[in-house]
Amino acid sequence: MIVGSEITSIRSARVKAARQLARRSARQRSRLFLAEGPQAVREALARPGRAVTELFVTASGGSRYEEIAADAAADGVPVHAVSGEVMAELAQTVTPQGLLAVCRFVDLPLEKIFSEGTPRLVVLLANVRDPGNAGTVLRTADAAGADAVVFSDASVDPYNGKCVRASAGSLFHLPVVVGTPLGEAASALREAGIRVLAADGGARRELDELDAAGGLRRPTAWLFGNEAWGLPSDLLVLADEAIAVPIYGRAESLNLSAAAAVCLYASARAQGARRAARAGDSAAAG
Amino acid sequence: MIVGSEITSIRSARVKAARQLARRSARQRSRLFLAEGPQAVREALARPGRAVTELFVTASGGSRYEEIAADAAADGVPVHAVSGEVMAELAQTVTPQGLLAVCRFVDLPLEKIFSEGTPRLVVLLANVRDPGNAGTVLRTADAAGADAVVFSDASVDPYNGKCVRASAGSLFHLPVVVGTPLGEAASALREAGIRVLAADGGARRELDELDAAGGLRRPTAWLFGNEAWGLPSDLLVLADEAIAVPIYGRAESLNLSAAAAVCLYASARAQGARRAARAGDSAAAG
Numbered sequence: 352m353i354v355g356s357e358i359t360s361i362r363s364a365r366v367k368a369a370r371q372l373a374r375r376s377a378r379q380r381s382r383l384f385l386a387e388g389p390q391a392v393r394e395a396l397a398r399p400g401r402a403v404t405e406l407f408v409t410a411s412g413g414s415r416y417e418e419i420a421a422d423a424a425a426d427g428v429p430v431h432a433v434s435g436e437v438m439a440e441l442a443q444t445v446t447p448q449g450l451l452a453v454c455r456f457v458d459l460p461l462e463k464i465f466s467e468g469t470p471r472l473v474v475l476l477a478n479v480r481d482p483g484n485a486g487t488v489l490r491t492a493d494a495a496g497a498d499a500v501v502f503s504d505a506s507v508d509p510y511n512g513k514c515v516r517a518s519a520g521s522l523f524h525l526p527v528v529v530g531t532p533l534g535e536a537a538s539a540l541r542e543a544g545i546r547v548l549a550a551d552g553g554a555r556r557e558l559d560e561l562d563a564a565g566g567l568r569r570p571t572a573w574l575f576g577n578e579a580w581g582l583p584s585d586l587l588v589l590a591d592e593a594i595a596v597p598i599y600g601r602a603e604s605l606n607l608s609a610a611a612a613v614c615l616y617a618s619a620r621a622q623g624a625r626r627a628a629r630a631g632d633s634a635a636a637g
Numbered sequence: 638m639i640v641g642s643e644i645t646s647i648r649s650a651r652v653k654a655a656r657q658l659a660r661r662s663a664r665q666r667s668r669l670f671l672a673e674g675p676q677a678v679r680e681a682l683a684r685p686g687r688a689v690t691e692l693f694v695t696a697s698g699g700s701r702y703e704e705i706a707a708d709a710a711a712d713g714v715p716v717h718a719v720s721g722e723v724m725a726e727l728a729q730t731v732t733p734q735g736l737l738a739v740c741r742f743v744d745l746p747l748e749k750i751f752s753e754g755t756p757r758l759v760v761l762l763a764n765v766r767d768p769g770n771a772g773t774v775l776r777t778a779d780a781a782g783a784d785a786v787v788f789s790d791a792s793v794d795p796y797n798g799k800c801v802r803a804s805a806g807s808l809f810h811l812p813v814v815v816g817t818p819l820g821e822a823a824s825a826l827r828e829a830g831i832r833v834l835a836a837d838g839g840a841r842r843e844l845d846e847l848d849a850a851g852g853l854r855r856p857t858a859w860l861f862g863n864e865a866w867g868l869p870s871d872l873l874v875l876a877d878e879a880i881a882v883p884i885y886g887r888a889e890s891l892n893l894s895a896a897a898a899v900c901l902y903a904s905a906r907a908q909g910a911r912r913a914a915r916a917g918d919s920a921a922a923g
Contacts, residue, residue: 390889491895496885517892524887559906599782599905601810603676605898606803609777612895613902619885620845 353413353420357432361440365431369407369441369453375508382456384510385441386522388448389416394520395454396422402523405453406430409438412449419450428452443512456510457522458529461501461536465543470498472618473540473572475547476506477533477586479607480577485509486517487608488575493521495615500525501572503533537574537589545570549590550614551582552604557597558617567621573614575607639699639706643718647726651717655693655727655739661794668742670796671727672808674734675702680806681740682708688809691739692716695724698735705736714738729798742796743808744815747787747822751829756784758904759826759858761833762792763819763872765893766863771795772803773894774861779807781901786811787858789819823860823875831856835876836900837868838890843883844903853907859900861893 358366371377372385383404386395395402396419406423408430413420424430438447464470474492479485485507492500502509509515509529515522528536537547546569548561561567574590576582587593596605596613605613644652657663658671669690672681681688682705692709694716699706710716724733750756760778765771771793778786788795795801795815801808814822823833834847834857847853860876862868873879882891882899891899 487892487895490888491891493886494882494884494888494891494895519889519892521886521888559909596780596902597905598780599909600779600807602776602780602807603805605777605780606773606805606894608892608894609773609780609898612891612898616882616899619883623845623885 353408353430353432355431357410357434358437359434361437363437366433366437366441369405372453373443373512375511378508378510383453384456384515385451385512386454386515387442387444387451387512388516389419389450390520391515391523392419392423392450392452394523395452396426396428398457398523401426402454402457403428403452404455407433407438407441407451409433409435409449412438416450423452444516458509458527461528461531461539464499464526464528469544469570471570471622472497472615473545474500474611474615475533475536475540475572475574476500476502477574477582478503478577479506479575482507482511482513483517484607486514486519486522488611489514489518489527490521491608491612491615493524495619497525497615499528501528501531501536503536504530505533533586534589537572540572541591545572546592547572547574547590548614549574549576549582549587549593550596550610551576551587551593552595552598552610554593554595556592557595558614559597561594562617562621567618571618573611573618575611577607639694639716639718641717643696643720644723645720647723649723652719652723652727655691658739659729659798661797664794664796669739670742670801671737671798672740672801673728673730673737673798674802675705675736676806677801677809678709678736678738679705680809681738682712682714684743684809687712688740688743689714689738690741693719693724693727693737695719695721695735698724702736709738730802744795744813747814747817747825750785750812750814755830755856757856757908758783758901759831760786760897760901761819761822761826761858761860762786762788763860763868764789764863765792765861768793768797768800769803770893772800772805772808774897775800775804775813776807777894777898777901779810781905783811783901785814787814787817787822789822790816791819819872820875823858826858827877831858832878833858833860833876834900835860835862835868835873835879836882836896837862837873837879838881838884838896840879840881842878843881844900845883847880848903848907853904857904859897859904861897863893
């Protein structure tokens with residue numbers, strides 16, 4: 352199952368090649384990235400289209416997650432045994448979990464997200480620079496049942512190791528679009544009949560008011576900006592409307608991941624209510 | 638305004654004494670902690686009861702945030718000029734912002750949170766070990782208008798530097814209780830007529846269902862556990878009910894700060910709706 356003997360040198364050509372993928376330029380050249388830990392590797396292997404090109408395992412990782420390594424080998428993925436030191440070099444985490452996959456990029460062109468009808472819930476990340484924040488929003492979007500997440504050109508690379516980790520496997524779950532200029536993405540979404548709402552703490556209209564007015568039921572793209580920057584006016588003009596998550600206490604603002612969770616779950620709830628109402632309609636009609 | 642000349646040695650007694658507060662044991666002995674950056678320092682100074690005992694500023698921090706240093710001096714707080722190197726040593730951040738305060742502990746005994754009537758919305762942190770997560774939940778609780786946050790005895794120290802930073806000033810905004818055994822806190826809350834809801838991804842009852850049934854309108858304490866652990870059964874028995882944030886997509890779970898944001902804003906909305914309904918009642922009666 353395991354190819355060759357244990358790699359113990361961080362200077363091995365294979366390790367060096369994988370280690371390079373910590374750099375964005377190397378990732379973009381090869382369209383490959385690293386996914387660390389059992390959850391990410393499991394999700395990558397479960398994805399159709401052979402997302403995993405190589406798997407590195409330590410002795411303890413290989414015995415602890417034997418079924419993952421076996422699944423990879425059964426799929427024809429080369430599995431390399433590595434020492435703990437080599438894994439530490441590759442994984443860029445304080446406590447690597449003994450499994451690390453080299454994966455093919457999973458992003459799609461923007462137009463693909465419209466190929467199966469109008470998406471109902473989309474996330475558009477504008478200038479989100481912190482990879483942990485971006486990955487957490489991706490995970491929350493997945494949990495809220497979003498149809499796609501668009502990382503616009505000025506946002507962090509979703510294949511950054513911290514973003515992959517924070518997404519907790521969600522990078523492999525839902526359509527992700529990378530590098531589209533923000534204005535282009537907003538136009539395409541709007542042309543597809545999706546309302547673009549900018550989450551902005553300074554907006555006059557509040558989320559609950561929009562929700563009560565039924566404004567969250569239609570297909571929506573939430574535009575989220577960098578926490579520290581908020582949304583500058585040149586981004587706000589790209590949205591149909593700016594909406595604030597209300598602050599009931601004395602905090603100045605919410606952090607990005609908390610604000611995104613509140614907005615996305617409000618949309619999911621409102622759209623779920625719409626689905627239930629539709630089901631009720633057809634029941635009443637039938 | 639500034640006391641003495643610039644401190645340039647990290648071996649100065651004053652710097653060493655402050656630096657020790659990075660350790661929990663030193664904080665607990667002195668009941669003092671460090672708050673870094675303009676936002677935290679401003680909030681600490683705004684707090685009644687002289688929370689700040691000393692302020693360290695770099696030349697650039699002192700000129701950039703002149704009004705903060707002036708406010709501190711006007712309040713009789715000793716302001717010490719320090720070199721960039723000394724600030725880096727004290728601040729424990731990659732990019733210190735040139736201002737750092739030594740503050741008195743701000744937590745209250747548990748019974749104090751009942752002193753002004755029954756709190757409507759309380760957060761109870763059980764075994765939350767990651768200081769960034771805990772601080773973000775504290776900030777979200779503040780934003781959602783919670784009345785208090787209880788860090789139970791097995792949770793991270795809220796005075797940990799990362800937690801203080803992630804709270805973005807909220808540590809100084811709302812009543813915080815530290816170190817109460819979890820069972821004792823849950824009992825006291827329940828005796829005060831507050832329903833204790835455990836946020837648990839595995840719970841059978843979902844948040845939206847409880848909300849629709851009116852179950853979020855009454856005074857509520859949300860019990861949140863460590864993300865990695867979830868809530869073990871010995872914690873679940875402390876709650877009146879376990880409630881799941883629904884997962885609409887394929888994510889396995891939400892991270893703690895996203896789940897807390899969804900739960901706390903659902904409560905805030907439901908309780909706000911109750912207040913509005915009451916206001917409507919009295920208008921109708923009048």
